[in-house]
């Protein structure tokens with residue numbers, strides 16, 4: 679039984695179709711990536727999964743069952759727009775939210791203290807949200823979404839507004855929760871985070887899945903267009919090899935763009951006849967390149 683299963687889900691706002699026939703599953707202990715340009719339908723999908731809005735078509739199932747009110751206990755949600763009350767103290771707010779999700783005040787308080795320590799902000803316990811920096815508010819929002827140990831964690835742009843050290847801290851935490859069995863639905867505009875954290879993903883465009891599957895499969899569907907060459911010196915004639923579209927000199931070799939994978943062998947042969955080749959690599963496309971190809975110029979959907 680899958681913790682989360684969407685089948686042909688549709689959401690209309692008037693005559694605008696925000697989500698159009700979307701299907702995907704999230705396994706136990708899996709972090710699933712939801713990507714798409716602004717307005718593609720990511721937040722709408724998450725809000726449907728959380729039961730905050732209802733689909734106009736299709737089904738959403740949790741462990742094989744439809745939505746029911748008891749699910750709020752297993753959900754954790756970090757919305758894109760911070761949903762915290764500015765005038766209320768961190769301790770009161772986070773423990774209250776955890777109690778709404780079925781945790782005792784005592785357990786919520788000790789978990790909150792644990793996470794504040796882990797995130798190096800124990801002094802925030804007695805502060806009001808409005809007294810905190812934007813990044814620290816984000817951390818408290820994140821703690822509020824996990825303090826009650828949810829089974830299904832929904833993270834909408836969870837790392838936005840954080841400095842690189844804190845992004846690492848939250849990434850490590852998310853990986854730990856995933857490895858402990860939490861199912862995570864994760865939306866972001868940062869492709870490298872999806873590459874690092876998610877095995878499976880959907881790229882949405884205007885509410886439709888334009889690309890879907892495992893990162894490995896998606897990468898294998900797209901041609902490899904970059905060659906990295908490290909050499910002992912300069913190589914003549916790279917630009918004139920058939921299929922080479924761009925040659926850039928780097929500190930210790932070349933970065934070459936090709937339009938045909940077959941030209942990679944010719945590049946290697948050409949280099950080997952002239953210099954010592956220290957590295958030769960035909961690079962897989964990055965998710966960023968795949969995204970741009972899939973969504974392309976229509977990214978302002």
Ligand SMILES: Nc1ncnc2c1ncn2[C@@H]1O[C@H](COP(=O)(O)OP(=O)(O)OP(=O)(O)O)[C@@H](O)[C@H]1O
Pocket residue numbers: 691694695696714715716717718719720721722723758979
């Ligand atoms: N309450 C609403 N009423 C009307 N239209 C809405 C509403 N919420 C979202 N939409 C529309 O539905 C589409 C999908 O919006 P959604 O917020 O789900 O996109 P998103 O992928 O989360 O975008 P972003 O990356 O900008 O957060 C957009 O065209 C948006 O304008």
